[in-house]
Amino acid sequence: MRRRASIHDRDNKLWHGSRFILPEHREAMLIHDRREQRQARPRLEQDKLAEMNRQLAEALETGQPIGITLYKPYGSERITVIAKRIDMAARTLKGTTADEEERPIAVSLDDLIDITPG
Numbered sequence: 001m002r003r004r005a006s007i008h009d010r011d012n013k014l015w016h017g018s019r020f021i022l023p024e025h026r027e028a029m030l031i032h033d034r035r036e037q038r039q040a041r042p043r044l045e046q047d048k049l050a051e052m053n054r055q056l057a058e059a060l061e062t063g064q065p066i067g068i069t070l071y072k073p074y075g076s077e078r079i080t081v082i083a084k085r086i087d088m089a090a091r092t093l094k095g096t097t098a099d100e101e102e103r104p105i106a107v108s109l110d111d112l113i114d115i116t117p118g
Contacts, residue, residue, distance in 0.1 A: 034074070037074055038073050038074060039073060039074065039075065041071050042071065042113060044113070052112060052114070052115045055115045055116075055117075056083065056086070056093070056115060059082075059083045059115075060083050060084075060085070060086070063082060064082075064117070064118060065080050065081065065082050065098035065118030066080070066081060066082075066083060066115055066116065066117060066118050067079070067080050067115070067116040067117070067118055068080075068081060068093075068107065068112055068114070068115050068116075069112070069113045069114035069115075069116075070107060070111045070112065070113065071111045071112075071113050072111075076113055079097065079105070079107075080097065080098040080099070080118050081093075081095045081096065081097055081098055081105055081107070082095050082096050082097075082098050082102075083095040084096065086109070087106075090106075091108060091109045091110060092106045092107060092108055092109060093106070093107045093108075093109060093112070094106050094107075098118060
């Protein structure tokens, strides 16, 4: 037997309207979530910096591709590059990508987190 609904029987209707989210609120929630996911720039030890410097000098001398890991605020990025030169005034590593396209690339030395053999 089915029960008749009364005006006091609100079931889930009381909270039904709260499921709607305004576009402004949605955008604010997304910005908040994005800020929470932001990662701080890692501080590298002197030993790590010296090892990266050695690997970079070797890659410049030999022309062999190297894998570099770059700091990004929302996650690191790994690229394989062929290093051509270092511009110390601009603090950038210039070279080309080691893929089929061989695009020119300039990477900030401050963003380097790790260097591995290509």
